[in-house]
Amino acid sequence: MDKxxxxxxxxxxxxxxxxxxxxDEHYKVKYFKNIQEFRKGALDFHADLFLLDVMLPDGNGLDLCCELKKLKETANMPIVMMSANFSDTEMRSKCHADDYIHKPFDINDFVIRLNAQIH
Structure with a gap:
């Protein structure tokens, strides 16, 4: 079964x-462009991992990460945050994500880090 x-x-x-x-890595992917869309469809997708941007037009991915970590259904799911504007230290102090990727990112490093979270 695909991840x-x-x-x-x-x-x-x-x-x-x-x-x-x-x-290309054979993942099934569902895309969302804002938090409102994410809240409407993400849980129904039954994902193995959430990849969240921090700065969004309708909110903050760090806040969403905190919400997901508190929900029984998603508390143990890996969450990887992405940002061009926040440091690891800032993100770690605001959210207990499983990993942090800075934009722009190296493609090989990106793949390795995501694979490490769900394999």
């Missing part, structure tokens, strides 16, 4: 790049 990843990223170009990478 599933929910991607929350507001930038269309970055979503497209991530899509190419993850689909």
């Amino acid at each position: 599933r990843i929910c991607v929350l990223e507001d930038n269309e170009d970055i979503r497209e790049i991530i899509g190419f990478i993850l689909e």
